[in-house]
Amino acid sequence: MGVIISKISIYLPSQILTNDDLLLEAEGTTLTSQKIYSKLGIKQRHIAADGETSLDLAYNACINVLENFIKENIDFLLFCTQSPDYILPTSACLLQDKLGLNTKTGAIDFNLGCSGYIYGLALAKGLIEAGVASNILLVTAETYSKMLNPKDVSNRSIFGDGAAATILSRSNDNGIFHIELGTDGSGFSNLIVENGGFRNPLSKLVLQNSFKNNYLDMNGPEIFNFTLDSVPKLVESVLKKNNMNLTDVDYFIFHQANKFMLEYLRTKIGIAREKFYINLERTGNTVSATIPIGLQDAQEKGLIRKGDFVMLCGFGVGYSWGATIIKI
Amino acid sequence: METKTFLLKLQEALGEDELLTVDTKFEDLSLFDSMAIMMIIAFVDEHFRQTISSKQLNEMKTVGDLISIIGLDRFH
Numbered sequence: 001m002g003v004i005i006s007k008i009s010i011y012l013p014s015q016i017l018t019n020d021d022l023l024l025e026a027e028g029t030t031l032t033s034q035k036i037y038s039k040l041g042i043k044q045r046h047i048a049a050d051g052e053t054s055l056d057l058a059y060n061a062c063i064n065v066l067e068n069f070i071k072e073n074i075d076f077l078l079f080c081t082q083s084p085d086y087i088l089p090t091s092a093c094l095l096q097d098k099l100g101l102n103t104k105t106g107a108i109d110f111n112l113g114c115s116g117y118i119y120g121l122a123l124a125k126g127l128i129e130a131g132v133a134s135n136i137l138l139v140t141a142e143t144y145s146k147m148l149n150p151k152d153v154s155n156r157s158i159f160g161d162g163a164a165a166t167i168l169s170r171s172n173d174n175g176i177f178h179i180e181l182g183t184d185g186s187g188f189s190n191l192i193v194e195n196g197g198f199r200n201p202l203s204k205l206v207l208q209n210s211f212k213n214n215y216l217d218m219n220g221p222e223i224f225n226f227t228l229d230s231v232p233k234l235v236e237s238v239l240k241k242n243n244m245n246l247t248d249v250d251y252f253i254f255h256q257a258n259k260f261m262l263e264y265l266r267t268k269i270g271i272a273r274e275k276f277y278i279n280l281e282r283t284g285n286t287v288s289a290t291i292p293i294g295l296q297d298a299q300e301k302g303l304i305r306k307g308d309f310v311m312l313c314g315f316g317v318g319y320s321w322g323a324t325i326i327k328i
Numbered sequence: 329m330e331t332k333t334f335l336l337k338l339q340e341a342l343g344e345d346e347l348l349t350v351d352t353k354f355e356d357l358s359l360f361d362s363m364a365i366m367m368i369i370a371f372v373d374e375h376f377r378q379t380i381s382s383k384q385l386n387e388m389k390t391v392g393d394l395i396s397i398i399g400l401d402r403f404h
Contacts, residue, residue, distance in 0.1 A: 030361045039363045154362050220362055221382040224369050229379065260363070264370045 002174020003125045005326065006135075006167040008296045009064035011057050012046040012283060013161050019043060026153040036157050037281075041259025045160025045284030048143045054081045055091050057163035058141035059098050065137070065165035071099065074167075076133035077107040078123055080116035080140045080288045082317075083147065084109060095139070106133060113191070114255045114316025115181075116140050116288030117164075121312075121324055122179045124168040138166045140288035147193050149215040158258060159216075160284025164292035179324040180238040187226055187319035190219040224261060226319055232269050234313060238323040246270065249325065250308040253298060255315055256280040256290035277303065288314075304328050329375065331395070331403050338391065341371045350392035368394070376402055 019033035019042070037043050048057060058079060066074075079092035092107035106127075112119050120138040127133045141163035148155050168176075194213040196202050202214075231254075239246060252271055254262060259278055266276045277294050286293060291312050298304045308328045315321040335348045342364055344357055354360050365385055372380050376398050384397050395403060 030359070035363065039366075219382050221365055221369055221380075221385050224366055225379050225381065228369070228373055260366055260370070264374075268373070 001129070002171055002176070003128045003168055004171040004173055004175035005295075006169045007065055007069065008164060008166045008292050009061055009067075010162065010164045010289070010293050010296055011060035011064060012163075013048045013052055013057060015047045015049055016044050017047050017156075017160075019157070022153065022156055025150070029153050031153060031157065039258070039260050040158060041262075041278060041280050042157065042160075042284045043281045045145075045282075046162055047145045048161040052143075053085050054083045054141040054143045054161075054163065055085045055094060055098075057143065057161065058091075058095055058139045058165070061141065061163040061165035062095070062099055062137060062139060065167055066099070069167060072102055073135045074101050074137050075105055076124075076127055076136040077101065077105055078120050078136060078138045079107070079109045080112055080120050080138070081109065081142055082111055082113055082287070083143045084111075092139075101137075112318070112320055113142070113287045114257065114290070115314040115318065115320040115322045117166075117255075117291040118179065118312060118314040118322030118324060119181065119320070120166070120288075121168070121176055121326075122181060122322065125176050125179065128168065128170045134170045136168045138168055140164050140166075140292060142287040142289055144216060144287055147216040152215065154220075155216060155218055158285050160280075160286050162283055162286035162289045162293060164289045164296070166292050173327075175327045177325045177327070178238070178241040179322060180234060180241055181322040182230070182234065182320070184226075184230075184319040187222065190222040190226070190319075191317040192217055223316065227257070227261060227265065227315055228268070230319070230321055231265055231313065231315055234315065234321055234323050235269055235311070238311065238313075238325065242325050244309070244325065248309060249275070249311045251275050251277065251298065251304045251310045252313070253277045253291055253294045253310060254313045256283075256294060257285055257316065287316075299328070329403055334375075334395070334403065335391070337375070338368075338371060338394075341367050348391050350390065350395060352391045353389055354391070355389070372398060 019036045084091040124136040143161045144159040313323040
């Protein structure tokens with residue numbers, strides 16, 4: 001008995017922000033469209049419209065994934081987002097209703113970013129193996145654009161909005177192997193939206209705060225240092241946990257943070273270029289959706305085929321990280 | 329590493345046309361921005377297996393400062 005990924009579908013909001021569009025709004029920046037493309041690997045990103053939330057993106061991704069699937073068979077809904085519709089109730093509850101899933105479905109939200117998909121796989125695998133569920137709809141949907149200061153050209157050039165819906169099913173075969181997870185909360189302040197939660201509620205005092213505190217603030221150098229330190233170790237430990245060597249893995253899909261960081265990680269770890277997925281050209285960094293979007297893209301392009309062992313590796317905000325090996 | 333080699337390799341990593349000296353100020357470089365900082369972090373990791381914190385990067389003004397951060401004992 002095991003767990004397999006049955007299907008993945010994605011949804012990207014229709015509004016597109018190209019590098020040129022973004023730079024029209026930027027005063028006195030040294031960034032150019034060419035530089036954003038050559039260093040970050042991004043040409044454009046999709047941006048949710050006003051009034052279009054991560055729940056809307058999630059809904060559309062789910063509609064896509066439920067095509068030709070008997071939706072009554074879904075018995076659990078896992079919704080990963082850091083931009084929920086409400087403080088409460090749980091956005092996954094609203095999603096259950098919008099999708100018309102039967103009321104015997106379990107539904108929870110979980111708040112993670114770049115590591116979200118791996119944690120979602122871990123939760124789904126646990127629920128299925130424990131007999132709590134048989135067909136799980138794991139949705140990773142994010143709208144970081146809504147948390148960025150309009151003047152923050154640097155972060156606006158990196159992040160894009162998007163969603164992916166994955167169906168995970170109990171099966172006679174097993175497609176998801178041992179998962180390695182990790183956390184280091186000492187890095188919490190290096191990728192944060194400081195105000196608006198219960199620690200610093202939005203109030204008159206807080207609204208007077210600086211440029212960054214009401215919006216997403218990312219300490220790029222510290223995040224880079226964190227990935228250089230933790231990702232190679234994560235790759236080593238997930239291989240060890242699965243009794244595999246680097247060469248046993250057919251393909252690697254890491255969280256698509258930015259091209260420069262990914263290329264450097266690839267060479268540092270020693271992964272061959274043709275086995276390593278880098279593609280965030282049209283989407284930017286869609287946070288918890290990058291890995292499933294990459295998986296779907298890699299399959300469509302024939303970069304991965306049935307029987308391939310693929311390592312998935314997510315790392316970032318929290319700090320939080322996780323990796324696993326799946327079999328296509 | 330030889331200081332001369334370091335200066336050439338750093339110049340190449342940063343994509344700068346002009347030769348660097350220990351007195352070169354980072355803010356004077358035409359291409360110096362958040363992406364250049366990323367490249368410096370990768371450069372120091374690759375060649376010296378060292379981490380350089382955001383605090384050190386903020387305080388760093390010249391190429392000479394970077395050399396001091398890495399440690400003069402790593403150069404000849």
